[in-house]
Amino acid sequence: WPGTSRYIPPEDAAPLIRAVPSHVSTVGVFVDETPERVLEIAAQTGVSALQFHGSETPEYFDRLGSWRKIKAFKVRNDFEPAELRRYASAYAFLLDGWVAGGLPGGTGRVFDWSHAERAKAYGKIILAGGLNAKNVGEAIRKVEPWGVDVCSGVEIAPGRKTPELIREFIRAAREAEQQLVSSRLESSTPGRQKQPQS
Template sequence: MVSIKICGITNVEDAQLAVEAGADALGFVFYPPSPRYVTPERVRSIIHILPPFVTAVGLFVDEPAEAINAVAESCGLDRVQLHGRESPDLCTAVSRRVIKAFRIKNAESLANLPSYQVSAYLLDAYVEGALPGGTGASFAWELAAQAKPYGPVILAGGLTPANVEEAIRQVRPYGVDVSTGVERAPGLKDPHKVRSFIARAQAAAMAWRGIRPHG
């Protein structure tokens, strides 16, 4: 199956919505310039109510490893997602398993992936001057397919309920990650979009695996 992550969670209600709809992972943004920024204290309270098999992922941008590790320990994060210009050495210094994000502009953008020994590569769209994560822009999905030999690929950037099935069909990624594509406002999720995105992603994954839905 394809792992589904709903990123940019800022409150308990949206966390519960995503979990009940079938999300495998939730993302929390620890980057103050982002409109989806949440404090460690709030994230701790949200993670406290999550069921045991839902993965909590913290998104950081160019923070030192010591600061990342402190927040991860304090909040109870399961994974860390790095969206800046973090070096391979910094990734290995992080105490949690790392998902390294790369902003994809063209095929040359994939050149650095082999230098990073991380648990997964998250591929997002390159948008000049945009804040890392949550740009709402997409990129050429065939580039994501080219990255798969390097390790597990998580597809992000411009995904919506309308295109996630085709994205999964084309790329067959390890996972998909959505933020703006299921929002009604920055940091606030739209229940219908969340449910639709997850249902369509699950349906596409089942079709890829040749599994017929029950009923």
């Protein structure tokens, strides 16, 4: 999105995307762009998914065909998860914190994660909003989202991410995921029955 310091022109993004291993998803982020322009940029860059942070409607989504589409929602206290149900063609939903007068995304604001827990009934949930290496583990253990999204939580300044903070974030997320997996395995393993004493 050209209105943010994190913007990368499509012609600059294309070679970066080509260098990414094929098993890694690349996502183009858009805000109230025309469907025609979105499809043009998607073809030009080779992204594997499209993420929308504007006022895009379900009908807008339907015009984008079979692309993997992610619809972002700013979560306020009055957020109603059932709203997600309208976007039947969405591949996943990203839930972000709400800031009055703030940017469409990358707000750096944590919201009440219980909204995300309830939203899981309507599809894959990507949890965003103020996540960093210190709180992503708690977020994953509490919400068990399909994915997590980070922006300002790994930056030293707007648009300036650092490898160290990214590694710390990934490490914390993976540790929490492993804890969930271990917990599920333990709960699904029948307890050993005690042998009767003679």
